[in-house]
Amino acid sequence: MSPNKPLVVVFGATGNQGGSVLRTLAAHPESYTVRAITRSTKSRTAQELATKYPHVQWVEADIENPSSLNRAVANADVVFGVTQFFQPSVLSAVDTNQDAEFLQGKNVIDACVAENVGYVVFSTLPSAKKLSNGKITEALHFEGKYKIHEYLAAQPIDSAVIQLGVYFQNNIDSTSWNESGDTVVLSFIGDVHKKIAYVDVNRDTGPYVKYIIDNREQAKGKVFPVCSGYYSTADIAEALSKVTGLKTTTLELPTSVVDNNDLRAMFELLKTHEIFAESPNHLETNKLVPFEFTTPETYWRTSGFQGPPKKQ
């Protein structure tokens, strides 16, 4: 452990959020020692990252298996934690155990406390129930993360939490061609003109977490929404036209088309509330981070998206 070159343990290192943190920190081997966590060092993504960043340490661990975690976080100055709601083990347990995602976070935090880790940065979300004054109760992937936040704050360990906005990446799955095949349709479950908090998870997460790590003392106890700005589906469609020259239009879908209770509750929340209402000045905080956050135009440009696959 060295305060000048902290050992940073990154969970979810082969995925979106953790991958962004890994790439950002690994680009500065003079400043950070990085230990990446994966369930399998043999996976293709882990192997590719290990080849690209040979100075990164790799340790196998599973956030659902507490006995694997102490070794993973041992001697860490900082641990970046992220949980996984949308995976079979959590989704299949949700009806009988609403704490399935919370337990993933608790396992990581308990290991950090046991191993005397210096600082934890955890990816969480606010409570949909709290934001909606008790009306939206089924957005479990918000409640589980909020519970992790509360649990972390009660531990004898310094910490900060990040909360990600809606990924720009989700828009790709919402694109299709219209009947005549000359216009890209961006559909959204809710009001296509309502501006909501967006982020490029792959590009923006790492710089934000690096800022927190570099300013651990000032960041302690704080909540950092990671959001590059507020945009509507109509804004995002317009940016797609501008970048690619494609004709675009939007399509509004009712929340009733979603058959998953958790996601339907999330879309209700996005329709009626502002997810970062508890951090009203958070876009000001972005200015502290020496990084140009992603706009819809930069998102479409850097994603290389040229339209959904054409129907055969």
Ligand SMILES: NC(=O)c1ccc[n+]([C@@H]2O[C@H](COP(=O)([O-])OP(=O)(O)OC[C@H]3O[C@@H](n4cnc5c(N)ncnc54)[C@H](OP(=O)(O)O)[C@@H]3O)[C@@H](O)[C@H]2O)c1
């Ligand atoms: N989509 C959105 O708009 C949005 C917005 C805000 C927050 N979120 C939240 O973001 C979270 C997902 O983050 P992400 O997008 O970074 O996920 P992701 O890209 O799906 O990454 C998941 C990574 O976590 C690792 N992982 C999965 N299960 C694990 C386990 N049991 N133990 C250890 N590692 C495990 C996997 O690594 P290995 O396979 O290498 O083990 C994988 O690379 C979700 O909880 C979601 O609710 C999503």
